[in-house]
Amino acid sequence: MSRFDIAIVGAGMAGASLAAAIGKRARVVMIEGEAHPGYHATGRSAAFWSEIYGGPGVQPLTTASGPFLRDPAAEYGGESFLVPRGELWIARRGDCAPLDTLGRAFADSDVAMERCDPARFVPGISDGWDEGLYVPSCTDIDVARLHQAFLKVARRTGAQLRCDSALVAANREIGCWRLILADGEAVEADMLVDAAGAWADPVARMAGVAPVGVQPYRRTVIQLRVDPPAPDTLPLVQDARGQFYFKPEPGGRLWLSPHDETPMDAGDAAPDEIDVALAIDRLNQVVDWRVEAVERKWAGLRSFAPDRLPVYGFAPDCDNFFWFAGQGGFGIQTASAAAWIGAALLLNAPLPDPVSAIDVARYSPARFRD
Template identity: 70%
Template sequence: MRTDIAIVGAGMAGASLASAIRGRARVVLLEAEDLPGYHATGRSAAFWSETYGGPGVQPLTTASGEFLRNPPASHGGEGFLTRRGELLIARPGDEPLLDRFQADFAGSGVSIEATSAHRFVTGMKAGWDAALWGPSCTDIDVARLHAAYLSDARRHGVELRTRAGLVAAKREDDGWSLTLADGTTLQTAVVVDAAGAWADSVARLAGAAPLGIQPYRRTMVQLRIDPPAPADLPLVSDIRGEFYFKPEPGGRLWLSPHDEIPSDPCDAAPDEIDVALAIERLQSAVDWRIEAVERKWAGLRSFAPDRLPVYGFAPDTPGFFWFAGQGGFGIQTAPAAAEIGAALLLGQEPAAMVAAIDMDRYSPSRFRR
């Protein structure tokens, strides 16, 4: 079989890129697992925050907002976002961190205002008062967004192949010959590395220089608490980056210790120490009683050395395209990232939603400068 573009990885990154190409090239989407989205996409904490990921990521998140709020009919026509709001809380003495956070986003157009944590969270302990409020933060329906991208890609002729992980990649005069785990071979002009935690591993198979994209484990816990978490509780994050929590249906609470534990690419699992640490940090801030740990899981978030995503052709390997390093913000930036990736892949003008973004800052060539 021969195609124009083979995208390795059918999570949110690969699915959104395949959809954005929209029939302008022949595309095969290769997924190693039984179903796409098994790893990072299927384990996301599922929120859209314009400040998450820092000022270097914010333009991508903000640009993605309109698509996520009002998707076209091709992607279902029903918005993927539900209003939540975000509260950044601080201990006494951490006020300078709040000031620095506001300064980082000054002039960005993102609304951030000083407030009191007790206005938004009943049960906050004494001392946890200074806070910042971000009204634009929302929940994301990740599963529906991923399914919409896959469905649109298929309607535009994209072939999805599961249990088809990349085993070998050989450069030929006019492209690549790929050997897949299902025993088949595939000829393609371009290989797109959208393999998440496995991005550097895919690069090595293709003979491209790895970029140092490192996977990190992130732990999540679902708790039953007393009193139950109110449905309108905002996403609450500690300004030190030591924990965050948000409500779930039925009065449950999703909690993370905001851990980043270096890991090899794998099917991540939570460590009991990290679960206990998350609970300890929560109890330092609120007086709620924890009745049960109902679920616990972990996922991998993969970062380039400068913690910005990587979009573009490898400077050292013809026909090899990086679409990786999305960290924990790959879901919320997917619409903008996909349009940037499609424009760079096809050598075409970018869509209006990303026309004002400096795409060069995300180029893999930056690691050679």
């Protein structure tokens, strides 16, 4: 039976980044139920980095991740994972309240924002969409390359990856965990890390640990061919009332979401035709572009804790079970900061400089204790 210091359940962006951050300081195994890691949430991301996405409680993690994503170390390839995009929040004429709320929420941060006329950025915008808030720091993220970079660094520093090996039993024995995998293998580990995304609570229950209430929600995205083609210079456009967002893709295509959040059990999410139609209807109310074709449609799961902040830390009821979950739709843009925090807490080490000023206690699972 193989023995490890740390077993990480899940090899998506969360598990891979954490394994890379731990590096040679511990013997790590990543346990992945799918044939390829990153199949569910990581592989279905809308792929942007926005300092204000996720709210003020998430912004420090996003901002701290920025320097690494812009200028990664040589072992991560040395080439930026970010491409400039910009972010525009829009609202109807006279509906300034949500934009004012956004501005106040980040007034104490260093995030640059400016009020603007949306027509400056969105050609063909419909009459009445006159209120805008522009955030220039927003970028696209090369999600696939980032995920592969974390996996490569993790493997290079000794971590093992077990795919097609879903966790089927987690038995806590004296001083360690005995984990039974779907392929029939068993491994032992001193610490068990729950980086299972939508499956975070089921993994905890399997291990006899009290769940924290991580709920998966379905998010739909469609790729459209539009006329005129979406300009390459178009920013990420978000409705201030949370009804849609869209961004350009190569070839004049458009990625569009109705910003849906449908609670569901963990599983392989698929788009609902009602949500696809709703997204197109909302787009038609914003711009005068003609939708020529729906070229692709997909859905992914975004998993949130009850307060919509991530959960990092040892379980209050089990001192060798570590939560690394609840990272919602911001798990990719915060991955490096989250991994540095998670590795430091797991190894009882000081927080590294990029995250040393962050109050990590606010992300502790202990906040959910009755």
